[in-house]
Amino acid sequence: MTKHQNNKEQTILAAAKEEFLDKGYDGARTTSIARNAGVTHAMLHYYFKTKEQLFERIFHETIGMLVEGILEVFTQTEKPFKERMAEALDIHFEVIRQNPRLPLFMIREVASRPERFAVIKNVISSFAGNLLATMQHDIDQAVSNSEISHIDATTLLLDMVSLNVFPFIVKPVFEAATGLDLNADSKFWDIRKQENIELIMRRLTPSQT
């Protein structure tokens, strides 16, 4: 009677993503994932042999999304450096705003199981190398035009990522401390984005000596 709908696999994946993002690998329970997906937990082992394998799937996806998010950022080369940088900050911020749990997820998993380095290492490092080289080139050019202060590309990238990502990571603690509900407070995030842009812009503006 009931049609065999292979979207069960998708349903399981969705439930697993929720569970893993929320609780991390160690906190996640395969039974709980199955329950939330509305299937018996044997199904989960049928589609994905082990918890580990199911996790890998999710982990890969999220690396993809994060890397993609940062990738898009540095493509246009027409406009002046500061302008491009402001746009990059904006885009980067919005990507995280739409996937606010990804960064903590990634950091937490890499921290508690460094073995997973291997997976992530290739994906990121090849990409990050390119990005940094490109950025450094553009920076040097802008510096020689006296358009901006000197800064190292790695330093600038870490400035950017720290400012854009950290607020989302610390959100639960921040909410506990202040009693605010930041989900219901889009103004807070708009202000935050502007502040981050402001900080980097001022950092890049040549000092008047």
Added chain:
Amino acid sequence: MTKHQNNKEQTILAAAKEEFLDKGYDGARTTSIARNAGVTHAMLHYYFKTKEQLFERIFHETIGMLVEGILEVFTQTEKPFKERMAEALDIHFEVIRQNPRLPLFMIREVASRPERFAVIKNVISSFAGNLLATMQHDIDQAVSNSEISHIDATTLLLDMVSLNVFPFIVKPVFEAATGLDLNADSKFWDIRKQENIELIMRRLTPSQT
């Protein structure tokens, strides 16, 4: 024959701290803690009835350290605001540098078990309220002297914490991406501290319009 040395309790606590900081509550194993402490795991239940209770001890301690660390920061009121702010950044950075795993530990636990909010809430919120009020007062004064640009105390505090804390949180990922070993690289952290101070100083300097 063997003397009853009650430093076993301390040994267990030390091993537990290691384990919890490294793997988080869910990833920690009481058997592993006992093994690392060199005692049978029954001992662990003898001194600390449950895993949860053992965790509470550690959790409280770390909240204490973190809050203390930020507390010390804003006491002197003689010097100009920017100067004080630079010192605060320096002290704050060094506190974290010496306890680099505490922030991720706290964030991770609060994220995966919001129930623990209750504990942390009182400690932080009462304190944070004071700090923010003090900061805002000092900021307003410095602004009216045209000593600095206008900024919200909450915003400035989040700037500061983001810049100082995030690099330590993202360290494992960063190392995976770049292949560097940041533990062996004290220069990296010195540069980072300077960059953070630079960023905030420029943010606070009144813009010349």
Added chain:
DNA sequence: TAATTTGTTAACAGTTTTGTTAATAAAAGA
């Protein structure tokens, strides 16, 4: 030194969680 409290071990009990299997139903292919 006798009694009591404190520390320690080993073995075990209970639970939770992951993973397997055998039986069966549905779908697809021939």
Added chain:
DNA sequence: TCTTTTATTAACAAAACTGTTAACAAATTA
């Protein structure tokens, strides 16, 4: 339609952990 492959369930096995207990040793105290 008969066979084979895929999907699904329920029941079960195995492992991993946490927590308990009973027996005993060492230290403390009276």
